[in-house]
Amino acid sequence: MSEREIIGEISRRFQKTTSRSRHLVCGIGDDCAVFRQQAGSDWLISTDMLVENIHFDLSFHPPYKLGRKIVAVNLSDIAAMGGLPEFMLISVSLPKYIGRSWLADLLAGIDDMSAGFGCQLIGGDTVGGGELSFSVTVIGKTDGITPIYRYGAKAGDRVYITGSLGQSGAGLEILRGGLQADDPELAEKLIEAHLNPEPQIKTGRMLAERALATAMQDVSDGITTDLAHICSASKVGAVIYEHLLPGREQLERICAGTNFSALDLMIAAGEDYQLVFTSPSRRLAENTAEITRIGEVVCGSGVRLVRLNGTEEDIAWRGFEH
Amino acid sequence: MSEREIIGEISRRFQKTTSRSRHLVCGIGDDCAVFRQQAGSDWLISTDMLVENIHFDLSFHPPYKLGRKIVAVNLSDIAAMGGLPEFMLISVSLPKYIGRSWLADLLAGIDDMSAGFGCQLIGGDTVGGGELSFSVTVIGKTDGITPIYRYGAKAGDRVYITGSLGQSGAGLEILRGGLQADDPELAEKLIEAHLNPEPQIKTGRMLAERALATAMQDVSDGITTDLAHICSASKVGAVIYEHLLPGREQLERICAGTNFSALDLMIAAGEDYQLVFTSPSRRLAENTAEITRIGEVVCGSGVRLVRLNGTEEDIAWRGFEH
Structure with missing residues (x-):
């Protein structure tokens, strides 16, 4: 099972x-x-x-x-x-x-x-x-704030992510010897993302205090699964865009010429312990360097990914299962 | 370690x-x-x-x-x-x-x-x-009552136990084939004590509601260890008497002619999930069939056992360590 x-x-x-x-x-x-x-x-x-x-x-x-x-x-x-x-x-x-x-x-x-x-x-x-x-x-x-649940996402909200995606997964593959980083400082950063992740308490708290997020979840199993939880609980769907995923170009460089897919590391490797959340706010990412818009909430169900070439696929529940 | x-x-x-x-x-x-x-x-x-x-x-x-x-x-x-x-x-x-x-x-x-x-x-x-x-x-x-800690036992208090001691340990040895009970109903009862223990929520609650116990602990590792926790936290000692341990005669009958010691089963086998507690009350055991006095709290430290033949030994911390 x-x-x-x-x-x-x-x-x-x-x-x-x-x-x-x-x-x-x-x-x-x-x-x-x-x-x-x-x-x-x-x-x-x-x-x-x-x-x-x-x-x-x-x-x-x-x-x-x-x-x-x-x-x-x-x-x-x-x-x-x-x-x-x-x-x-x-x-x-x-x-x-x-x-x-x-x-x-x-x-x-x-x-x-x-x-x-x-x-x-x-x-x-x-x-x-x-x-x-x-x-x-x-x-x-909660100390006075209303907690942010998974079930409040609404069609029309934007989907945001804190930090970068796939760094922990890439760090793990470097440790396993499957991947190599182009410079030692970057290798160190990716390894550290895997071995020593930082919980996003401060950002989560800021979003709750200002009531900015309609739904939130941490990225433990990969956003294919974590965002699918939000969509399932909120009875909505989501569309995310490959070209918006933060940290993509760096990972593509590292994965070039290997069997590893930068996209898989970003959406399915998990263990990033960043926060994925939805918000009606249009300007969150402009005000905070550590927050990136990656897509939007839509009617329906599932999580669709729009690839660089414009094709779409449903990626819900493809994350790592422990 | x-x-x-x-x-x-x-x-x-x-x-x-x-x-x-x-x-x-x-x-x-x-x-x-x-x-x-x-x-x-x-x-x-x-x-x-x-x-x-x-x-x-x-x-x-x-x-x-x-x-x-x-x-x-x-x-x-x-x-x-x-x-x-x-x-x-x-x-x-x-x-x-x-x-x-x-x-x-x-x-x-x-x-x-x-x-x-x-x-x-x-x-x-x-x-x-x-x-x-x-x-x-x-x-x-706690719903309004003051919880009963391990640290409130005072010299002069009596030491009480709910139910019987050693039944779970005897049941385990029957399951392992090392012990046999003299009748099938008794065997069933001892095996059930091991496989399906009943938490003493009702008695614990009654003692807290009436503020009858000065210190309490459940019997998970055997009273040698569990009563030692009370003594150590309360900075007192305890004396318990072999002849007062509930269920002793039954276990002695089963252990006769085997390598098993009824006393060890009672004080050190653990997993009885009964409650051991201290109380200044003199009449607790008279009023409640399921409570037995087994000794008293004294000045000093450690848990002393008075054997049937009158000899004494310190039995603190001899329980099962998981």
Whole structure:
């Protein structure tokens, strides 16, 4: 079964469940669940499981950066709702080959990333398993703003993205030896995008505070899948344009003469931990260097990509499935 | 490194962290962390990781009961604070050998156990890993009561336990073929105690509502370890008496002529998911059939066991480490 099939099975089963908390604002199906004691200030909660050789490769992922990353991918879910991180719980299954100094470096990375965003470790669990894996749960607060859900996109909105796409995917392929960058500084930047992504808390918060985004999601599985989530939840379609994808020319240069496709890295490799969002605003990208318009929301369903040569294809749900 | 060494390393590292949330009531070091929006009603949160062949054995754990159990062990942490379960998040790493019908049975067990306590699934993650493992996070509410922490035990308090001790451990050894019960009904009961434990939400809540317990903890690692947590947090010692341990005679009968020790099953096998608590009340056990006095809180430190023959030994921290 694929991840989507399993989640579908779980959602079907638990939507029938009669128990429904009066404290719940939003359950399964967004970047975070949302609950509250009383109206006005909500709690956001999200959890991720990260398993060796699926989500990370110890042969090139140093423990300090891995510690940063397992926190960052969760903070990214809080960013995608416009929240502020507050608490986290981390469980770890540690095989015998993990030593004391490796663990100390991992903890230093966890500590630095979480403290940088004011997020405090309040619990967790440790197990001596056969496979290295982590489960991270982050709790954020909305602190007066309305969270940005996946379901608010409207036909006519523009589709925006923060930062560049495909850098993490390209960095991974450089680490694996499949790709080479033309200069060492660029190689370093792409590798860093993969090993040490930065959650977009500040931009997510700015968008929520100014109520600029109608729907938002972080780019973890590639925008083919992440934008498809927004379209599915909002009951709309989206059109994006290859020529507008930020970072395209750089990746095309690196991929030239290899079997790798710059386009696939940009739309399907995932792990960019940028934010993809929709907004009726026409001038967002003009005012903020870090935001690029990549398309628009349309009636219908699915995610269509307009290629450089003008042909169109539906690319929904083609992202990486963990 | 043992689980305690790892947790020690983590606690040392994160106690130095400067970020400390104004919403936090209690962080690492109890059954649950406690946080709040404003005083009067707190949220409890706890997380557990459960890994195949460490926490459960698929050769005798049917998926429906496994689903119940992975929820129950987390609800037990909410019970140990006197809280009411409200939400949960479940992440699962599913190897390829897990099929659709097995997963459906697991989900049915998760659903039944959580719905039975009014606890709603609001999130999670799925991964196709090499090893079957679960990470469950449960959020409870205090709903007006003060949670029962580990740190309130006072010299002179009595030590009480709910239910019986060692049943889960004996049930596991019956499943493994090492022990045999004298009658099939008893065997069934012990096996059920292992495969399908019942979280003591009702008793924990009653104790919190009536402010009867000064400290409480659930019995997951065996009372040698679980009572040691209470003593360490409360800066007291405890003395418990072998002749008072509930269920002893039955287990001695089953263990007679085998290499198994009824005492070890009772104090160190763990996974009973009963509650051990301290209380100044003298008459708790007289009023409630399901509560037994097993000892008292004393000045000093450690957990001493008075054997049937009158000899004493320190048994602190001898429980099962996962």
